[in-house]
Amino acid sequence: xxxxSVLKRTRYVPLDTETPIMGAxxxxxxxxxxxxxxxxxxxxxxxGWQSGGVDLTPTAPPLRPPENRVDPRxxxxxxxxxxxxxxxxxxxxxxxxxxxxxxxxxxxxVVTAVVGAGYAVVMPRxxxxxxxxxxxxxxxxxxxxxxxxxxxxAPISRIQTIDTALTPLQRLFGLATxxxxxxxxxxPLRIEGLDADEAAxxxxxxxxxxxxxxxxxx
Amino acid sequence: xxxxxxxxxxxxxxxxxxxxxxxxxxxxxxxxxxxxxxxSTHNGPSPDHPxxxxxxxxxxxxxxxxxxxxxxxxxxxxxSAxxxxxxxxxxxSAxGVAPxxxxxxxxxxxxxxxxGAWLRLDxxxxxxxxxxxxxxxxxxxxxxxxxxxxxxxxQLLGALIPVAVVLAVxxxxxxxxxxxxxxxxxxxxxxxxxxxxRSLRRDRVRTVDLRxxxxxxxxxxxxxxxxxxxxxxxxxxxSLDAVTVAEGERLRRLLLDRSPGTPHTGTSHTGTPHTGTSHTGTPxxxxxxxxxxxxxxxxxxxPSDPGVTRVPPRDAGTEVARLHASWxxxxxxxxxxxxxxxxxxxxxxxxxxxxxxxxxSWATVHAAGDELDAVPLWVGVVALxxxxxxxxxxxxVAVYVEGWWGYRLTRESDxxxxxxxxxxxxxxxxxxxxxxxxxxxAEPLLLRLVGGxxxxxxxxxxxxxxxxxxxxxxxAPLAEAHRVAAAALLLADPAAGTDAPLxxxxxxxxxxxxxxxxxxxxxxxxxxxxxxxxxxGFGWSWPAALLxxxxxxxxxxxxxxxxxxxxxxxxxxxxxxxxxxRRVALQRRGIIGWRLRQSPFQRWAGVVTLDAVxxxxxxxxxxxxxxxxxAVELVDQVNPGLLPTA
Numbered sequence: 001x002x003x004x005s006v007l008k009r010t011r012y013v014p015l016d017t018e019t020p021i022m023g024a025x026x027x028x029x030x031x032x033x034x035x036x037x038x039x040x041x042x043x044x045x046x047x048g049w050q051s052g053g054v055d056l057t058p059t060a061p062p063l064r065p066p067e068n069r070v071d072p073r074x075x076x077x078x079x080x081x082x083x084x085x086x087x088x089x090x091x092x093x094x095x096x097x098x099x100x101x102x103x104x105x106x107x108x109x110v111v112t113a114v115v116g117a118g119y120a121v122v123m124p125r126x127x128x129x130x131x132x133x134x135x136x137x138x139x140x141x142x143x144x145x146x147x148x149x150x151x152x153x154a155p156i157s158r159i160q161t162i163d164t165a166l167t168p169l170q171r172l173f174g175l176a177t178x179x180x181x182x183x184x185x186x187x188p189l190r191i192e193g194l195d196a197d198e199a200a201x202x203x204x205x206x207x208x209x210x211x212x213x214x215x216x217x218x
Numbered sequence: 219x220x221x222x223x224x225x226x227x228x229x230x231x232x233x234x235x236x237x238x239x240x241x242x243x244x245x246x247x248x249x250x251x252x253x254x255x256x257x258s259t260h261n262g263p264s265p266d267h268p269x270x271x272x273x274x275x276x277x278x279x280x281x282x283x284x285x286x287x288x289x290x291x292x293x294x295x296x297x298s299a300x301x302x303x304x305x306x307x308x309x310x311s312a313x314g315v316a317p318x319x320x321x322x323x324x325x326x327x328x329x330x331x332x333x334g335a336w337l338r339l340d341x342x343x344x345x346x347x348x349x350x351x352x353x354x355x356x357x358x359x360x361x362x363x364x365x366x367x368x369x370x371x372x373q374l375l376g377a378l379i380p381v382a383v384v385l386a387v388x389x390x391x392x393x394x395x396x397x398x399x400x401x402x403x404x405x406x407x408x409x410x411x412x413x414x415x416r417s418l419r420r421d422r423v424r425t426v427d428l429r430x431x432x433x434x435x436x437x438x439x440x441x442x443x444x445x446x447x448x449x450x451x452x453x454x455x456x457s458l459d460a461v462t463v464a465e466g467e468r469l470r471r472l473l474l475d476r477s478p479g480t481p482h483t484g485t486s487h488t489g490t491p492h493t494g495t496s497h498t499g500t501p502x503x504x505x506x507x508x509x510x511x512x513x514x515x516x517x518x519x520x521p522s523d524p525g526v527t528r529v530p531p532r533d534a535g536t537e538v539a540r541l542h543a544s545w546x547x548x549x550x551x552x553x554x555x556x557x558x559x560x561x562x563x564x565x566x567x568x569x570x571x572x573x574x575x576x577x578x579s580w581a582t583v584h585a586a587g588d589e590l591d592a593v594p595l596w597v598g599v600v601a602l603x604x605x606x607x608x609x610x611x612x613x614x615v616a617v618y619v620e621g622w623w624g625y626r627l628t629r630e631s632d633x634x635x636x637x638x639x640x641x642x643x644x645x646x647x648x649x650x651x652x653x654x655x656x657x658x659x660a661e662p663l664l665l666r667l668v669g670g671x672x673x674x675x676x677x678x679x680x681x682x683x684x685x686x687x688x689x690x691x692x693x694a695p696l697a698e699a700h701r702v703a704a705a706a707l708l709l710a711d712p713a714a715g716t717d718a719p720l721x722x723x724x725x726x727x728x729x730x731x732x733x734x735x736x737x738x739x740x741x742x743x744x745x746x747x748x749x750x751x752x753x754x755g756f757g758w759s760w761p762a763a764l765l766x767x768x769x770x771x772x773x774x775x776x777x778x779x780x781x782x783x784x785x786x787x788x789x790x791x792x793x794x795x796x797x798x799x800r801r802v803a804l805q806r807r808g809i810i811g812w813r814l815r816q817s818p819f820q821r822w823a824g825v826v827t828l829d830a831v832x833x834x835x836x837x838x839x840x841x842x843x844x845x846x847x848x849a850v851e852l853v854d855q856v857n858p859g860l861l862p863t864a
Contacts, residue, residue, distance in 0.1 A: 062847070062850065063846065063861055063862075064862055066862065134862060138860065139860050141861070141862060147817070148815065148816065148817050148818070149814075149815070149816045149821075150813060150814070150815050150816075151812075151813065151814040151815075152811065152812070152813050152814075153811060153812050153853070153860055153861055154810070154811040154831075155810070155811065155857065155860060158810035158811055182811050182831065182833070183678070183810055183833035184810055184811065184831045184832055184837045184838060185837030185838075186811075186829065186831045186837040186838035189811075
């Protein structure tokens with residue numbers, strides 16, 4: 001169980017440290033395969049592409065990942081989801097095989113099973129190491145993905161709605177998803193795999209914060 | 219468990235959640251306590267009853283959505299989490315549209331006595347409606363008259379029935395439809411079979427467009443489209459079909475006027491148009507609060523006075539751009555001709571079919587077919603392509619002339635940008651400056667070859683993708699496009715907007731363009747080579763396929779050449795694309811969020827894609843393949859301190 005998150009002055013701080021929560025930067029740089037050192041990219045190729053007298057000297061300090069991990073039960077949920085997806089793919093092929101008796105379907109079946117098993121084993125763990133979120137009185141900030149990474153940041157003043165939702169599968173694990181919608185058609189920010197209670201608290205807290213930022217959020 | 223902000227449930231993407239009025243009143247008849255900020259009704263999943271909140275216990279998505287569903291029956295219902303998760307978007311519902319069946323709350327001005335009188339559409343619409351339907355009816359009537367089975371009188375009766383129905387529908391529409399402009403709302407109700415009741419909050423009205431087809435113009439009428447900024451949903455619009463041109467003009471000026479003292483609130487643009495840019499986003503709150511007291515006083519009109527509020531004085535506006543005859547040279551190079559030709563041919567065939575004419579049986583067609591059989595295949599192909607090109611070119615010119623005849627872009631004294639155009643069907647489009655989030659100059663390849671470009675506004679409430687919505691200029695010289703874009707954004711110099719000098723992207727971006735273009739082309743070439751033996755008669759395809767990789771490389775080089783970005787004082791400028799080269803100037807304060815994406819390949823190349831998320835236009839605009847440090851720097855310069863940095 002992840003600890004109760006209480007919004008202090010600017011960001012959520014875990015009270016219960018039963019599960020270690022990553023600090024700023026810290027282990028992440030070295031922890032995720034292929035992702036190592038992304039924060040140290042400043043300077044890569046910069047000298048080669050200055051043009052038009054525009055000053056390209058990096059002025060911003062390097063990005064750090066969001067502070068909080070998702071609930072430790074999330075990998076289990078992702079595993080079940082992956083297994084279900086793979087099972088569905090296998091079932092379709094089995095039915096096709098039974099119906100047609102085509103020999104090459106056996107080959108695709110085996111490939112699906114092997115790739116699917118690898119996916120179900122690797123993806124949830126990998127995802128768990130990457131998925132992070134942070135919310136303070138300025139912005140909501142997320143990092144999701146496993147092969148493709150995606151950082152999202154939405155200023156609080158631009159948030160339109162905050163929703164929480166549980167799929168039946170999520171409820172099985174006591175998890176929930178918080179969806180933060182802005183006025184854009186580019187899609188909402190989503191923090192999935194939070195402890196259900198924590199998600200509700202986060203949503204309530206964010207709602208309160210957003211209420212203090214009236215405006216049309218566009 | 220959804221936790222929308224009060225008032226938010228009826229707010230579509232991109233709109234002002236006016237439910238957040240500082241005094242906490244919910245304007246749309248929603249009981250505010252249903253959405254109390256204390257969270258008491260949020261029904262978060264508590265350990266005690268995790269699965270029993272909301273009427274759909276099995277679906278798990280509980281919620282305030284459920285409670286709002288009762289109040290806002292716009293097809294809103296609690297979505298199951300399973301449904302919600304994949305797309306996660308709130309169901310769009312109308313902007314301040316009071317749905318049928320929801321009685322306006324007692325505090326609503328629109329329903330109160332201070333609202334304007336209910337007005338009818340112009341009676342001349344009775345003549346227009348049959349005229350417009352006549353085109354569709356002619357084939358039907360003709361078929362019934364010519365090929366009808368019955369005897370004379372019955373035959374005539376059969377033909378008259380559809381006509382009578384059309385007339386009856388027109389009369390009933392005119393007789394039942396009423397509209398009025400109240401102090402706070404614009405309302406429309408009526409319809410006999412299809413009953414309709416619409417109500418838009420005046421402070422959410424963003425566009426008032428006038429459109430008149432030839433039938434309308436014959437009778438001096440115009441269709442008024444009132445939009446609230448929801449780009450695509452029907453609920454956010456209100457259409458008056460039709461009123462007199464003078465009435466349409468009055469409505470346009472009345473509803474778009476943002477000068478202080480008018481009953482609705484919002485950005486004010488009087489006098490100095492430059493203030494427009496400083497009123498986007500959250501800062502309007504002050505204005506809203508300030509003018510709220512005036513709303514009561516200003517809104518009160520005599521019930522007998524249909525105007526309700528004073529109409530701002532008519533003005534000609536200052537001209538920003540007008541049509542030049544020489545621009546016609548760009549017309550054949552637009553794709554609209556092909557589309558138009560297809561539409562015309564399709565319609566012709568359909569009408570001919572309806573009328574019972576069998577096109578394929580025409581002797582001439584047969585004769586042409588016979589002659590074509592006699593000539594070699596390639597002659598036929600060349601002739602066909604040439605004729606299609608000629609017809610499409612002529613069609614494009616026709617579409618250009620019809621669409622852009624009399625084009626004028628003006629800046630009205632109230633700060634709105636107004637575009638007028640059209641030969642047969644005239645159109646007038648007004649864009650409130652406070653909604654402008656940027657501009658785009660696009661150069662499709664053909665136009666680019668002759669130095670032409672298009673220019674469109676990036677605004678909330680207009681969908682940049684739908685054909686001409688947002689277009690500020692017909693295809694025109696590139697410099698003119700940049701100039702109009704700058705003028706639309708109130709910039710003195712195009713170099714501060716779309717014509718800014720750009721920062722080139724790193725060499726990794728070139729490598730990625732090359733890989734992504736050449737690799738598929740090479741695979742395709744290899745596939746053709748492998749199939750060469752299998753497909754006899756396509757011996758020429760193998761050498762032809764050899765041209766693919768070089769062509770792809772050229773495309774990739776051009777794509778890289780066009781990649782670039784620049785951060786100006788007020789705008790983020792992004793350039794990309796080859797087949798359609800686009801320059802986008804996006805207002806910094808119009809950016810409502812950021813997204814950084816990185817695929818494994820980008821990770822190897824050491825670059826990311828930075829998306830500037832906005833409520834307007836395409837929703838997001840991408841800076842492709844920049845080093846992460848540059849991306850972070852861009853975000854930090856636009857929104858200092860937003861990204862948590864180490």
